[in-house]
Amino acid sequence: LRLPETRTDAAMSELVPEPRPKPAVPMKPVSINSSLLGYIGIDTIIEQMRRKTMKTGFDFNIMVVGQSGLGKSTLVNTLFKSQVSRKSSSWNREEKIPKTVEIKAIGHVIEEGGVKMKLTVIDTPGFGDQINNENCWEPIEKYVNEQYEKFLKEEVNISRKKRIPDTRVHCCLYFVSPTGHSLRPLDLEFMKHLSKVVNIIPVIAKADTMTLEEKSEFKQRVRKELEVNGIEFYPQKEFDEDLEDKTENDKIRQESMPFAVVGSDKEYQVNGKRVLGRKTPWGIIEVENLNHCEFALLRDFVIRTHLQDLKEVTHNIHYETYRAKRLNDSGGLPPGEGLLGTALPPVPATPCPTAE
Amino acid sequence: MSTGLRYKSKLATPEDKQDIDKQYVGFATLPNQVHRKSVKKGFDFTLMVAERINQTVEILKHTVDIEEKGVKLKLTIVDTPGFGDAVNNSECWKPITDYVDQQFEQYFRDESGLNRKNIQDNRVHCCLYFISPFGHGLRPVDVGFMKALHEKVNIVPLIAKADCLVPSEIRKLKERIREEIDKFGIHVYQFPECDSDEDEDFKQQDRELKESAPFAVIGSNTVVEAKGQRVRGRLYPWGIVEVENQAHCDFVKLRNMLIRTHMHDLKDVTCDVHYENYRAHCIQQMTSKLTQDSRMESPIPILPLPTPDVETEKLIRMKDEELRRMQEMLQKMKQQMQDQ
Numbered sequence A: 001l002r003l004p005e006t007r008t009d010a011a012m013s014e015l016v017p018e019p020r021p022k023p024a025v026p027m028k029p030v031s032i033n034s035s036l037l038g039y040i041g042i043d044t045i046i047e048q049m050r051r052k053t054m055k056t057g058f059d060f061n062i063m064v065v066g067q068s069g070l071g072k073s074t075l076v077n078t079l080f081k082s083q084v085s086r087k088s089s090s091w092n093r094e095e096k097i098p099k100t101v102e103i104k105a106i107g108h109v110i111e112e113g114g115v116k117m118k119l120t121v122i123d124t125p126g127f128g129d130q131i132n133n134e135n136c137w138e139p140i141e142k143y144v145n146e147q148y149e150k151f152l153k154e155e156v157n158i159s160r161k162k163r164i165p166d167t168r169v170h171c172c173l174y175f176v177s178p179t180g181h182s183l184r185p186l187d188l189e190f191m192k193h194l195s196k197v198v199n200i201i202p203v204i205a206k207a208d209t210m211t212l213e214e215k216s217e218f219k220q221r222v223r224k225e226l227e228v229n230g231i232e233f234y235p236q237k238e239f240d241e242d243l244e245d246k247t248e249n250d251k252i253r254q255e256s257m258p259f260a261v262v263g264s265d266k267e268y269q270v271n272g273k274r275v276l277g278r279k280t281p282w283g284i285i286e287v288e289n290l291n292h293c294e295f296a297l298l299r300d301f302v303i304r305t306h307l308q309d310l311k312e313v314t315h316n317i318h319y320e321t322y323r324a325k326r327l328n329d330s331g332g333l334p335p336g337e338g339l340l341g342t343a344l345p346p347v348p349a350t351p352c353p354t355a356e
Numbered sequence B: 001m002s003t004g005l006r007y008k009s010k011l012a013t014p015e016d017k018q019d020i021d022k023q024y025v026g027f028a029t030l031p032n033q034v035h036r037k038s039v040k041k042g043f044d045f046t047l048m049v050a051e052r053i054n055q056t057v058e059i060l061k062h063t064v065d066i067e068e069k070g071v072k073l074k075l076t077i078v079d080t081p082g083f084g085d086a087v088n089n090s091e092c093w094k095p096i097t098d099y100v101d102q103q104f105e106q107y108f109r110d111e112s113g114l115n116r117k118n119i120q121d122n123r124v125h126c127c128l129y130f131i132s133p134f135g136h137g138l139r140p141v142d143v144g145f146m147k148a149l150h151e152k153v154n155i156v157p158l159i160a161k162a163d164c165l166v167p168s169e170i171r172k173l174k175e176r177i178r179e180e181i182d183k184f185g186i187h188v189y190q191f192p193e194c195d196s197d198e199d200e201d202f203k204q205q206d207r208e209l210k211e212s213a214p215f216a217v218i219g220s221n222t223v224v225e226a227k228g229q230r231v232r233g234r235l236y237p238w239g240i241v242e243v244e245n246q247a248h249c250d251f252v253k254l255r256n257m258l259i260r261t262h263m264h265d266l267k268d269v270t271c272d273v274h275y276e277n278y279r280a281h282c283i284q285q286m287t288s289k290l291t292q293d294s295r296m297e298s299p300i301p302i303l304p305l306p307t308p309d310v311e312t313e314k315l316i317r318m319k320d321e322e323l324r325r326m327q328e329m330l331q332k333m334k335q336q337m338q339d340q
Helices: A045-056 A072-079 A140-157 A185-192 A212-228 A243-257 A295-305 A307-330 B029-034 B093-113 B142-150 B166-183 B200-212 B252-259 B263-292 B308-340
Strands: A058-065 A104-112 A115-123 A172-178 A202-204 A266-269 A273-280 A283-286 B041-049 B060-068 B073-079 B128-130 B153-158 B221-225 B229-236 B241-242
Touching: A045 A185, A058 A072, A058 A140, A058 A307, A072 A115, A072 A172, A072 A295, A140 A185, A140 B263, A172 A185, A185 A202, A202 A212, A202 A295, A243 A295, A266 A283, A283 B029, A295 A307, B093 B142, B128 B142, B142 B153, B153 B166, B153 B252, B200 B252, B221 B241, B252 B263
Parallel strands: A058 A115, A058 A172, A172 A202, B041 B073, B041 B128, B128 B153
Antiparallel strands: A104 A115, A266 A273, A273 A283, B060 B073, B221 B229, B229 B241
């Protein structure tokens, strides 16, 4: 349970931007020897928060990056079990690969168990598809920073919205082509640049092209290359909060990731059950079967265990880094609407529980 | 050059599987399987494989002599690791076009020389171009490459790693690729028409061949157990892909085409079309240069200055190194003798 914290009001002009200002984590409460004389009902806070979340719902913005044809849209549709992304294979003949990287954000509202999620899938058609792909990550980096800027502008407004619309990218799935050899120069370039501003989760696409042995070797090699190149993918080591986090995340970082996945929106009958899969002449590949591929691991990771953390790291770390840099660079407030002029001292940011 | 020999394709019969020579492991497995069988006449065949592995484009040559039933084949496989892997792949096919041109040039020189008895034919007879199965058709770099090479070499496009596609996807991809080849005006190798006097079996096979292009292939150097038999394949948790099973991929069609039925035609087209184009272009350039220089010369073409190819340069460098090392050693010995 993480309570919203206040940031210390050091004079903003003296703020030295650390590359990654860590959030002030509330220390675990020192256990006071208080024996409660009766039931107070503090624990109901969880239920209250749950009810609130159910009423307000929450935003989740996921970006997919990778060469065309790696199954990005299919995978996102499989993750969220709905048609939230339009497959490029369904493009008609006139729609060509875009000459420059385009950013297409499409929002959907998904509801499950009374909880509403406003899911935005951000597609990046054109990435890595040209003959010359130099700097093709720049439009993507620009987009990510623009969302931080949007949020910042809202935040520094005098009259702010109660709930600032959050378009910031919480998670970026980067699709690695399953060549079986190594990461390509473009993969390294992209991840080097973007891992500094957004949570990157590398994913090995179309993993049904590798045998178990090839998969395991490839994953090892990819992990090594990411390490050698100093690329910190999510969950980043430096943000592990306690030993529990570290143990859990270490296991994910060193063994499971990058997840080798297969996506599908078609169902087949296997052993009396209907499963999502791919039917080949030599067998049916079951997407949610852990013996076949790691889709279920990715799904559980992104949605069932680390969704909230993805948002928090985005808000507390990436966004704060951007904000600190902006405030320092411009020597004051970024220009915004409703400000009475830059003569005003910068408003210390108060916690943003309203964002969720 | 054309002997008019027609190699009738036999219906697939199980043959003795020879052990794979381990020195080819790590290499594109496709040519390994292709050259296990050979043909009834000894001659040279040079196969070029355009694939993507490393970061800079290299040209690697592997030559092997194969003999089967008294027939000798000198097979040269030219690999092009690094093709298409960089961030900026502009003109990444240049080392390849250069290589092809160099072989033509060498042949041209040999042909125009005095001793023409033992000309070695290093010209590239066939280029297997591997299209990624992960795309939705041809990528810009595929189109760029093929357009740069289609007038110089027989291009046989293949869909690589076809075991990651289900049958409907393969069908769609093949259609898309065929459409795009048409659209972009790419001249891939065309299977010649059957002679009308061929038997129906052969004609049927020929039809099937043409309809299956581009071939969707899978390669494997490992032998797995499937249905009680040992076959070359890939073992997945959900099943076994058999390379030589026509229901699984087009490997057998490719092998038949490349070796059993069209090897000779590939060579013919290389000699009669691509090489002749090169030669005519070359001569034209030389004669136009001559007229530009306004010199009146005899029609004997003056050959362009020999440019040492990469291999020769490497050799020269190696020899220089050797010489240097020997000189160093000699110096040391001299010194030692003086010290004593």
